[in-house]
Amino acid sequence: MRNRLIALGVALAVLAPLAYLWATSLVPSTYSATDMGFADYGGGPASSGEHHHHGGSSVADLIGPRTGAADVVLTLSARKQKFTLASGESVDGFTLNGSSPGPLIRATVGDLVEVTLVNESVPGGATLHWHGIDVPNAEDGVAGVTQDAVPVGGKHVYRFRADQAGSYWYHSHQVSSEQVRDGLFGTIVIADRVPVRDLVAAIHTYDDRRTINGRTGSSRVDVAAGTRLRVRVVNTDNALVRTGLVGAPFRVVAVDGRELRGPTPTTDAFPLAAGARVDFDVTIPANGVRLDAGGTSLALAPPDITPPGDPLPTATVDLLTYGTSAALGLDVANPDRTFEYRIGRRPGFLDGVPGLWWTINGHKFPDVPMFMVAKGDVVKMTISNTSGQSHPMHLHGHHAVVLSRNGVKSTGTPWWVDTLEVGDKETYEIAFLADNPGVWMDHCHNLPHASQGLMTHLMYEGVSTPYEIGGDAANEPE
Structure with a gap:
């Protein structure tokens, strides 16, 4: 009897934490992207209340021109089919x-x-x-x-x-x-x-x-x-x-x-x-x-000409030094917000599924940082990667300029990107102007990685969204 009680105690000691980790990993079937994770204000001023407040402007109102004849008009019909x-x-x-x-x-x-x-x-x-x-x-x-x-x-x-x-x-x-x-x-x-x-x-x-x-x-x-x-x-x-x-x-x-x-x-x-x-x-x-x-x-x-069949050279163009430098038009020495985006990986549960999952600043999705900005902010972000794999990081709605890689400053052309390859054990410092209000995805464009949790958002203070992940529309962006 005593041995059974000991065995039961050991089993509970092992299973109880696992059950807790499993339960806390579950993602709601319906939720707002603005309710994800925790607010990171990057050293800038925080608005009153929680970051997921629903006042201010709505994403639905941040629209393109609704009047005037369009210069380019096209209908695209999406189909599932063999082609x-x-x-x-x-x-x-x-x-x-x-x-x-x-x-x-x-x-x-x-x-x-x-x-x-x-x-x-x-x-x-x-x-x-x-x-x-x-x-x-x-x-x-x-x-x-x-x-x-x-x-x-x-x-x-x-x-x-x-x-x-x-x-x-x-x-x-x-x-x-x-x-x-x-x-x-x-x-x-x-x-x-x-x-x-x-x-x-x-x-x-x-x-x-x-x-x-x-x-x-x-x-x-x-x-x-x-x-x-x-x-x-x-x-x-x-x-x-x-x-x-x-x-x-x-x-x-x-x-x-x-x-x-x-x-x-x-x-x-x-x-x-x-x-x-x-x-x-x-x-x-x-x-x-x-x-x-x-x-x-x-x-x-030209017609009937076959170009050389030589392979690509082993050397690669490095935009850190390619071209000539120029003023950036941003005061990157005195940013309004400074963020870290640390990409890692660790075992655990994600939505109840065990595996080896991506992390952002040590946190698994959906408990990831929400990068909070205000319109007009100069933002500096350090992206580092210790996950064991390379990640093409894509920020929606903005272009960022590369300031340095692994501590080496950019000396070539201003290197503006919306998608930046961050290799394993690499660190990039980038900067951008927060000039496009909204709620913007900031994720890995190896899209299966995004679906496995390497995804968060850049959110402007005072902006909310009426849309939800899941819900009646079965929204599932990744």
């Missing part, structure tokens, strides 16, 4: 207007863009997030934060001004780890008023088959020798891709929709983070060039 890649292989996934990638949207700086998303047959709903375009918060397309997921048979209209030239993309932010992987995305180019000959190359992997613009293997576009071409490369996958042009020197002229200062000719590879974009400027030589994306390539050459 054929441009190279002929069959995929069972999602399409926009019957294809994946979806249509390339082109606008010019100053245009008013109006896109209507119609959900014909995507179960569980869909949205459109304008990745890298700093749209008003209500146009950001995050289910449960800035809108409800569009159900089958429903539609949603997005309107925003195309203020910043650059290379961008759009994708669903409802169950994004699955819907983006299976094809619910496309590209968007906002051009300067001075026309430039360009070509968009969207990298995406369908069922372990890497493609450029939906084509596996080697494909080509005929381009006359002497043509000056801007090659806009978009990484829509979940991991970094080493890319670049083989066959001629080129310049890296833009990253994440922001022009670089003083770009110089290079032949080195470029490490393109998941979700990020890079623009190459090249003059096509007589022998052509080849865009390499690791397992697939795109020849850009």
Whole structure:
């Protein structure tokens, strides 16, 4: 009897803490993103009351222009269906207007863009997030934060001004780890008023088959020798891709929709983070060039010319030193808010499921920091990673400038990003201006990582959202 009591006591001593950890890990079936975790004011003034107060302005009111004729008008119909890649292989996934990638949207700086998303047959709903375009918060397309997921048979209209030239993309932010992987995305180019000959190359992997613009293997576009071409490369996958042009020197002229200062000719590879974009400027030589994306390539050459088949160099472009420096336009020496974003990993439960989960500042989702700011704040953030894996970190609604990496200051071009690859054991210091009020996701763009808890928000004081995760709309942004 005594031995049984001892055994029971030992079992309770082990199981009781586990039961507590299990119970406290459960995520409510319905909750507001603004009620997550705990407020981190970054050393700035805290508003009165809890950070999830529901006064002030609403996300639903932070909209793009609602009057005036749009310059770019498009309807995108989302479907779940089998489709054929441009190279002929069959995929069972999602399409926009019957294809994946979806249509390339082109606008010019100053245009008013109006896109209507119609959900014909995507179960569980869909949205459109304008990745890298700093749209008003209500146009950001995050289910449960800035809108409800569009159900089958429903539609949603997005309107925003195309203020910043650059290379961008759009994708669903409802169950994004699955819907983006299976094809619910496309590209968007906002051009300067001075026309430039360009070509968009969207990298995406369908069922372990890497493609450029939906084509596996080697494909080509005929381009006359002497043509000056801007090659806009978009990484829509979940991991970094080493890319670049083989066959001629080129310049890296833009990253994440922001022009670089003083770009110089290079032949080195470029490490393109998941979700990020890079623009190459090249003059096509007589022998052509080849865009390499690791397992697939795109020849850009005169007709009947095969460009060099050499592999990418082992050296890579380092934007910490590439180009020439310039004033940032931000007083980064005296920020209004200073945050830490420490990425780690530890075992435990997440929503009752045991595993090895990502942490932010030592906390598992949803008990993660809510980074609180006020409009006009200069924000400095230190992102460090000791998780054992690399993470492409994406902040919605803003672009940040890289100040340093591992303590080494940036001395090259101002390096503005919306998606930053933070490798294991790396630390980046970034800064940005809080000039776009709302509730903004700040997450890993290896989308399965986001779905596993590597996700939090940047929240402006006084802003609330009427939308909820879960609920009748079954909102599930990751």
